[in-house]
Amino acid sequence: MSNAAAVLGAIRREGPLSRAAIAELTSLSMPTVSRQVTALAEARLVRDAPDLARAGAVGRPRVPVDIDDSVLAACGVHIGVRTTTFGIVDLRGRLVGSEKIPTPRGSAEDGLAFLAAKVRAFLRRWRERRVVGLGLATGGQVDIARGLITHDRLGWHRAPAQAVLARGTGLPVHVDGHVPAMAHAELLFGEGKQYPSLLYFYARQVVGAALVVNGVLHRGPGQAGSVAHLPVGGDVRCACGRTGCLEATVNDQTDRGALAERAATMGRAVAILRDVVNPDQVVLGGQNVTDAPEHLATLLHAFAATTALPGTDLVTVTRFGPDVQAVAACTGVLAGIFADPTPLMA
Numbered sequence: 001m002s003n004a005a006a007v008l009g010a011i012r013r014e015g016p017l018s019r020a021a022i023a024e025l026t027s028l029s030m031p032t033v034s035r036q037v038t039a040l041a042e043a044r045l046v047r048d049a050p051d052l053a054r055a056g057a058v059g060r061p062r063v064p065v066d067i068d069d070s071v072l073a074a075c076g077v078h079i080g081v082r083t084t085t086f087g088i089v090d091l092r093g094r095l096v097g098s099e100k101i102p103t104p105r106g107s108a109e110d111g112l113a114f115l116a117a118k119v120r121a122f123l124r125r126w127r128e129r130r131v132v133g134l135g136l137a138t139g140g141q142v143d144i145a146r147g148l149i150t151h152d153r154l155g156w157h158r159a160p161a162q163a164v165l166a167r168g169t170g171l172p173v174h175v176d177g178h179v180p181a182m183a184h185a186e187l188l189f190g191e192g193k194q195y196p197s198l199l200y201f202y203a204r205q206v207v208g209a210a211l212v213v214n215g216v217l218h219r220g221p222g223q224a225g226s227v228a229h230l231p232v233g234g235d236v237r238c239a240c241g242r243t244g245c246l247e248a249t250v251n252d253q254t255d256r257g258a259l260a261e262r263a264a265t266m267g268r269a270v271a272i273l274r275d276v277v278n279p280d281q282v283v284l285g286g287q288n289v290t291d292a293p294e295h296l297a298t299l300l301h302a303f304a305a306t307t308a309l310p311g312t313d314l315v316t317v318t319r320f321g322p323d324v325q326a327v328a329a330c331t332g333v334l335a336g337i338f339a340d341p342t343p344l345m346a
Contacts, residue, residue: 005341019034047068049063074134074337076088077136081103109160176332186212228247266284267303
């Protein structure tokens with residue numbers, strides 16, 4: 001990790017901080033901290049915050065340094081089965097603005113080119129922001145290294161999403177699966193900052209799960225978050241030919257009379273996953289949770305009745321609410337900045 005990343009990381013996690021506090025947290029010398037803070041401030045990543053200085057302090061006042069959330073931003077595109085969401089997020093992970101459109105149909109190349117044009121139009125509304133990159137998050141299978149998407153429900157196979165969007169927007173593009181991206185958002189800006197390990201569970205038209213351990217998003221050799229066929233019982237037939245798969249069961253029960261049973265099914269599924277990985281915290285996201293708060297108690301009751309491990313108060317709902325897709329799509333870009341801010345400091 002570079003000195004710049006260490007200083008920026010300390011400010012992001014613990015700020016506002018005095019330069020002395022930054023030096024203590026990072027084990028860097030005061031001159032090094034001062035140089036890095038100056039360079040980060042010139043890049044508009046941090047700012048002096050004299051208004052946040054502690055009142056009544058004895059001796060020379062120590063001006064705190066905080067994240068500068070006024071200029072730099074990331075843009076994100078979340079491609080859902082029915083709806084595509086555009087978002088712009090500041091350096092604190094706060095949604096500045098968003099827009100939703102129907103997901104384009106047809107060929108992947110045409111659909112992605114259409115989305116690139118929509119991104120350009122969307123960003124014209126935020127000329128006061130310096131957008132440093134574009135994140136794309138979606139379901140299906142995502143080849144992060146090559147920027148390729150395979151999404152059976154959209155009819156896309158190894159679509160060159162990164163290349164098409166970079167060419168159409170002029171921005172560097174980061175591509176990720178939507179459930180890992182949501183877990184990454186929790187890690188950077190939500191519950192993941194507080195716990196050694198976290199299980200993220202998502203449910204909407206699709207379901208998925210992701211695991212954070214020791215501040216790192218786990219990415220297995222296969223498609224992360226593939227819990228669609230977790231057997232939860234019931235007689236709903238899945239496209240795989242079996243009955244009782246989680247995604248088919250949850251997605252099929254969409255009428256208002258079935259929401260309670262859907263919540264109970266999700267609670268049982270979360271309990272099974274919790275018992276397998278035993279995380280310190282479980283975070284629930286997706287509109288099947290956030291759009292039905294009246295059934296959260298049913299979900300939690302089913303979770304408590306199913307889990308075999310002690311402790312049932314570790315489940316919470318994402319603080320991002322219905323904006324989770326937009327924020328998550330931007331997270332990969334922001335994570336890249338925090339890991340290595342030096343390109344912006346050149």
